[in-house]
Amino acid sequence: MTAGNGSAATDDTVAAVVRQWHEVLPDLDTAPMEIIGRINRCAALLQQAEDAPLRRAGLTRAEFDLLNALRRTGHELTPGELARETFASGAGVTKRLKLLTERGLVGRRGDSRDRRVALVTLTDDGRDLVDALLPAQLSYEEGVLAGLDPAGREELGKRLGELLTRLEGSLGGPRL
Numbered sequence: 001m002t003a004g005n006g007s008a009a010t011d012d013t014v015a016a017v018v019r020q021w022h023e024v025l026p027d028l029d030t031a032p033m034e035i036i037g038r039i040n041r042c043a044a045l046l047q048q049a050e051d052a053p054l055r056r057a058g059l060t061r062a063e064f065d066l067l068n069a070l071r072r073t074g075h076e077l078t079p080g081e082l083a084r085e086t087f088a089s090g091a092g093v094t095k096r097l098k099l100l101t102e103r104g105l106v107g108r109r110g111d112s113r114d115r116r117v118a119l120v121t122l123t124d125d126g127r128d129l130v131d132a133l134l135p136a137q138l139s140y141e142e143g144v145l146a147g148l149d150p151a152g153r154e155e156l157g158k159r160l161g162e163l164l165t166r167l168e169g170s171l172g173g174p175r176l
Helices: 013-024 031-048 061-073 079-086 090-102 124-145 150-171
Strands: 106-110 118-122
Touching: 013 031, 061 079, 061 090, 061 106, 061 118, 061 124, 079 090, 079 118, 090 106, 118 124
Parallel strands: none
Antiparallel strands: 106 118
């Protein structure tokens, strides 16, 4: 069976949804759904994976992204800077920082020049967690991708990079 864009359909959840839409609205072009739907489904499954190191550590990807931003920049960041670094909402960053502070992974202090501004830094426990967890998470992700041939992985990475660049440019995303 072929999907709406003429490519061979795979036997995945999105393919089943596309087939259902073709039965209901046969003239509907589902090509965007076949790509965006699969990206969203893959992201959701990766987030929910019980065997993922992040999940075992009790962290969400969004929380880990905050910790990583602090670790890789190597200095304190404001919540606004963290929101830009991680492409998250200010409210989402605030909520995550509260949880990470309660776990002792980040610390917050007021800026000496502007007391309204909070500066966030990794604690020693936070740095140790990132340093231990990042290699484990990358190894897990390598395992997830192991079924793809090297040329396919490279092509997928290139195409996703093109899409991301386009989305960041049109939706005002960060250019780091």
